[in-house]
Amino acid sequence: MKLRVAAAVAAFSVLLSSVAFADNTPTYTEQRSGSDQNVTFLDDPLAAGGFGPNDTPIAVMAHPKRIMLLRPRTQFVTEMLKSVENL
Numbered sequence: 134m135k136l137r138v139a140a141a142v143a144a145f146s147v148l149l150s151s152v153a154f155a156d157n158t159p160t161y162t163e164q165r166s167g168s169d170q171n172v173t174f175l176d177d178p179l180a181a182g183g184f185g186p187n188d189t190p191i192a193v194m195a196h197p198k199r200i201m202l203l204r205p206r207t208q209f210v211t212e213m214l215k216s217v218e219n220l
Contacts, residue, residue: 164171 160176161172161174164173
């Protein structure tokens, strides 16, 4: 009995399930003229606005300040000149 119910449920779910199809609507237009090609995407989020003078600007994090771990000796030049003077 359990096997028949399981088979019936499986057959029911397989036979009555809908088939998924891909969307055939084009998302871009393509124009070619000679060696040039112009492709325009219809769902481009950058063309949606938000980049005008009255819109909120996009804030970008600044790069971290980089410092050297080994710092040069600033008094090296004066010490070198003192050692050369006696030659």
